[in-house]
Amino acid sequence: MTQPTLYTVFSPALLHLYDVSNTIVVVIDVLRATSTIATVLYNGAREIIPVDSVERCIQLGKELECITAGERDGQVAPGLQYGNSSFEYPRDFVEGKTLVLTTTNGTKLLHMALAKGATEIITGSFLNLSAVCEHLKQMKKNVILGCAGWKDRVNMEDSLFAGAVVDAVKDDFAINCDSSRMAENLYQLGRNDLYGFMKRNEASHYHRLTNFGLEKDIRHCLTPDLANILPEYYNGKLVLQS
Amino acid sequence: MTQPTLYTVFSPALLHLYDVSNTIVVVIDVLRATSTIATVLYNGAREIIPVDSVERCIQLGKELECITAGERDGQVAPGLQYGNSSFEYPRDFVEGKTLVLTTTNGTKLLHMALAKGATEIITGSFLNLSAVCEHLKQMKKNVILGCAGWKDRVNMEDSLFAGAVVDAVKDDFAINCDSSRMAENLYQLGRNDLYGFMKRNEASHYHRLTNFGLEKDIRHCLTPDLANILPEYYNGKLVLQS
Numbered sequence: 001m002t003q004p005t006l007y008t009v010f011s012p013a014l015l016h017l018y019d020v021s022n023t024i025v026v027v028i029d030v031l032r033a034t035s036t037i038a039t040v041l042y043n044g045a046r047e048i049i050p051v052d053s054v055e056r057c058i059q060l061g062k063e064l065e066c067i068t069a070g071e072r073d074g075q076v077a078p079g080l081q082y083g084n085s086s087f088e089y090p091r092d093f094v095e096g097k098t099l100v101l102t103t104t105n106g107t108k109l110l111h112m113a114l115a116k117g118a119t120e121i122i123t124g125s126f127l128n129l130s131a132v133c134e135h136l137k138q139m140k141k142n143v144i145l146g147c148a149g150w151k152d153r154v155n156m157e158d159s160l161f162a163g164a165v166v167d168a169v170k171d172d173f174a175i176n177c178d179s180s181r182m183a184e185n186l187y188q189l190g191r192n193d194l195y196g197f198m199k200r201n202e203a204s205h206y207h208r209l210t211n212f213g214l215e216k217d218i219r220h221c222l223t224p225d226l227a228n229i230l231p232e233y234y235n236g237k238l239v240l241q242s
Numbered sequence: 243m244t245q246p247t248l249y250t251v252f253s254p255a256l257l258h259l260y261d262v263s264n265t266i267v268v269v270i271d272v273l274r275a276t277s278t279i280a281t282v283l284y285n286g287a288r289e290i291i292p293v294d295s296v297e298r299c300i301q302l303g304k305e306l307e308c309i310t311a312g313e314r315d316g317q318v319a320p321g322l323q324y325g326n327s328s329f330e331y332p333r334d335f336v337e338g339k340t341l342v343l344t345t346t347n348g349t350k351l352l353h354m355a356l357a358k359g360a361t362e363i364i365t366g367s368f369l370n371l372s373a374v375c376e377h378l379k380q381m382k383k384n385v386i387l388g389c390a391g392w393k394d395r396v397n398m399e400d401s402l403f404a405g406a407v408v409d410a411v412k413d414d415f416a417i418n419c420d421s422s423r424m425a426e427n428l429y430q431l432g433r434n435d436l437y438g439f440m441k442r443n444e445a446s447h448y449h450r451l452t453n454f455g456l457e458k459d460i461r462h463c464l465t466p467d468l469a470n471i472l473p474e475y476y477n478g479k480l481v482l483q484s
Contacts, residue, residue: 011256013259014395017394017395153421175444176444178395178396178397178398181444181445182401185443201423201427202417202423
């Protein structure tokens, strides 16, 4: 039997090179959008509405009377209530609620995947690594691991996560994709101490967030399965896959 | 003193994200354009004229009465005389001659770098690794390592070469670039047996060329310093840097 294919796309600016239709796209923005998404849904939020601009976020927040959240360049965006840290969203705050979320890179990639006709869009982060991998193995469909990167530049942490997925699911897929192999090797180098690997390699996002005092966030976002659920993008909203 | 910057660009489709002006661009197309370029100039050819289409290659070949060479999808392009293998260009054939060369990926990136205002464009391959690194260290200018990839997709061998350069010159540059760090780690993993690394990781180009019976070419192109000269693109031609 022919195995489904798996490709890793290191930047949204490379997504056009791949056939996204009939494909599950895993949107990856480890620091920090897809980590926050996993946490918020894990902690019982009803839904997250991802939007691509701060203006739209403010507008929807008023219309729906819900929490507005998001960051630009690593900090709470002006006009929004909350930022992009998992620690801002404990269960007693978000349970049953709706969030409107805008982020620099993750939301953009999600909308691109939708526009290109992905059959299913889920979000991945180390916090829900196992849930993502189990799902991909069960579905037996073509997969694209879409790294959000940083303003279309390739980044370390999204590549590491792609590598973690490749490492876990590779026996179930036909992988004729150098990016996937590069990511897998990178992950195997760093897996025993992802934080140390990021620091030692002077990853750009490690520097950016450390400058904002967010070491704790980085460590959290690099820890597997702390919020091990599967967020799916459906009908304009991110919800727990049922 | 501020050090010059160094960035690695994994695909021509990402070059627009970087400031190419006032920068030395190293065009990297290990399998096989930039390896062939190093070999042909090392073996005494007067110059190589890179062009982006087979038609232009044939036309210029007639006008200048010179050797026409190039490949499409890994094989000699229809209408041209020679392909993209170093072994086709021994000294007794190419010495003093002019080649017109068209390739799938390398030529395209070279013309992009030119259009974007690079101050200097050189070509890099394992065959001339040391010459490239020595030059970059001497010049003390901003550098972009431009991987040609395969039809804009990221590939293993160009990334490995970028990593080899990063490994050799990193003390002389400010490197705030995750791609460079990823390439460096990849190279450190593979450096002791680049061919085995390509094979073990099922690199797409390893498969493609092996299917054409070109294992010998791959091994040759992964061997450091066999044609250790510095090709520079100047006035529409690749020549030995004087």
